[in-house]
Amino acid sequence: MSVDERDPLTGHRTTGHEWNGITELNTRVPRAVWWAIGLTHAWAVLMWFLLPSWPLVTTYTKGLLGVDQRQLVAGQLAAAARDHDQWMSRIASEDLPTIRGDKELMATVAEVAPALWGDNCQACHGRVATGGPGFPDLVDKSWLWGGDDDAVLETIRVGVNSAHPDTRTSQMLAFGAGGMLTRDEIRTVATYVQSLSGLATPDDATRQAGAQLFADNCASCHGDDGTGDTSLGAPNLTDAFWLYGSDSETLFRTIYGGRHGWMPTWESRLSEAQRKILALYVLNVLPEKQ
């Protein structure tokens, strides 16, 4: 193609080169492109004047606005803390019954608690605190470590079998693996335990043998009547709530291998006010919702 060739469609000249049949027009750069370049570059230069931008040898240009992202964040955090402080300081200083009596404060608790719950507790105890195998249901009124204000607050603070020095400690022994009970004995005592809450109706011989095994091995923690002991975290075995499951197979596994639950301590992660909010959420807000 010669230099003088024109594209019949556009009337523009080509550059005169050709590569494998491809040619190029020598069309001038559209004016809109120059305008757009001008605008974007002007904006960029303006930003360079306003914001921290170009490095100098040991420092950098600070910008006319004097913006600094660290100061901005620090300021925003301080402002947020001031906002929280109106209600957070009251929750921190007052006891739970007083907070319960204050409708407005309880409304704040109900507003703040779900996100706190979702980010810290939900992974184990579930969305509405109904728990799951190995993780206690917190709305069923069957408390492992007690359900009054102080007990709940203390459990949240120190956790169970956690790294906290004051941690609540509990362990169910591995009666089968530890050689204390034979497999048959485990089955017998399991059936007996089921009968306590009406889940099984064993014959008299089994019941008696089971009761004897229970008295010898289990009663020291779970109590003579199997109603448990909240000072040891030993569950009540006579109610309808089961931590690991009430079927024969699960009970066998529980008695054979023992159980060693775990809950982290929240003292270093959540403030006292936040822990109170969670206690109120579990004790008041959630039950009211259900």
Next chain:
Amino acid sequence: MVAALTVGTRVLALVILGIGAIVGLAMAVAGAGQAFGVHGWIVLIYCLVIAWRVMLQLDAPEPSPSRLRSYYDDPIKMGVVLTMAWAIVGMGFGVWVAYLLAYPDLRYDAAWTGFGRLRPVHTTGIIFGFGGTALITTSFHVMQRTSRARLAGEFTPWFVLLGYQLFVILAISGYLMGINQSKEYAEAEWYADLWLLVVWITYFTLYIRTLARRAEPHIYVANWYYLSFILIVGVLHIFNNVALPVSWSGSRSYILWSGVQDAMMQWWYGHNAVAFFLTSGFLGMLYYYLPKRAARPIYSYRLSILSFWGITFFYVWVGSHHLHYTALPQWVQTLGMTFSIMLLVPSWATAANALLTLNGAWHKVRDDATLRFMMVAAIFYGMATFEGSFLAIRGVNALSHYTDWTIAHVHVGTLGWNAILIFGAIYALVPVIWRRERMWSPRLVEWHFWLAVAGTVIYVFSMWNSGILQGLMWRTYNDAGTLQYSFIDTVMAMHPYYMGRAVGGTIYMIGMLIGCVNIWMTIRKAPEAGYLRDMPKTPAGDADDRRVPAE
């Protein structure tokens, strides 16, 4: 293919493969019992399989010297097949990962099926396997045709193409075994990186040597873009992977950079992998196949110059926009943001140059799905670059960063621009290289086109919704001044969009599989083209490619 090589080249290949096999064996012995040793076995087997293939035809007669007058297309044929193979691997893992995010049980509790291992397989399989192989393949085609010269050397193109495959195989198999240096888009460990460096330098010299042979006085735009892609990716690769191996018999290494400098180096690399791998290289592809297919002159040579230098200059500055609101000093963030905005016009000018080239050929766009692939790719390119500059603004980034909006943005680029352009280029390339009249089934090309567009749109809209919803939920405060939503609330809110994404990805993948069938059948069954003049020169030395019919 082996028979077309001279006996000397075949012997050279065996020597190199022998060395490779010995290195592989040494790795297997030194790293016995570790993943590094498995990599040794992979290298060994890879070399032996190719060596066996060469041995089969070691005694074939010397090829005719007249072949030197024609273009060297054998590696391109292999490249097309490998490109589509990587598409199956990369998109297959992508679809799996998409379903996995919607239904977390789909990992079946194996170690290698964790999201952290599958995701880099998807990204590397697509970017480096599928995209990289497509770039190498098309660059071999474009550099020859636009230079009117045969590829420099017969061994080198194979070394580049197959050596590169080995790198991607090592990278991906490593991720599945847990080998990962924890740098996004540069997860491969030190030995794979060193090997890629060797391949890449060879690739660069091959390109330069072929250009030096050119019979055209000027270098066509596509070659500028391919060259900037090869050169700058090489530089980025070196700087981002300066690592000290813990031992010569293990995969672990430590990067020289640390702290925020390492983050800056990583995103200088990471962003320019997008820039020079997925943009510049692909613009080279666009600049050849689109005007060729449309049979129209490029709209403006001047616009080509402006946008090439604009993209090349501004892109290398903008990596820091990946680190807004981090420990990176704010002045670096400002520079990244402003250069991203200045980059917008050159990027758009390229898309405009491509689309304006179609003036006078829009009836072809209507009738020819292959050209339509390229047109739509240019549009998605324009959208992706606009979105990229927009997301680079700090205030916007505050909402979008760490959300699925980023995933949406990336896939506008990879699904809508890169992959759709590759498909268009391959549909244009396959009949030429295999000397076919046309693709086996133009109807299937049409089907592929609409499935690809539909898949992209469903995918991208799902992720836009998901990302913006997620970003807004993360920053919503209640009246008491605390966060309204817990993290798990946002995860549950995203679930429907995750299903949408998986569906979009599945549709896209079905289109790609149809393309594979069509390509295979074209090679096997499509009617042969009549006599094509697709040679660099006549015996008299004149151009001999003028009457290649527009495919």
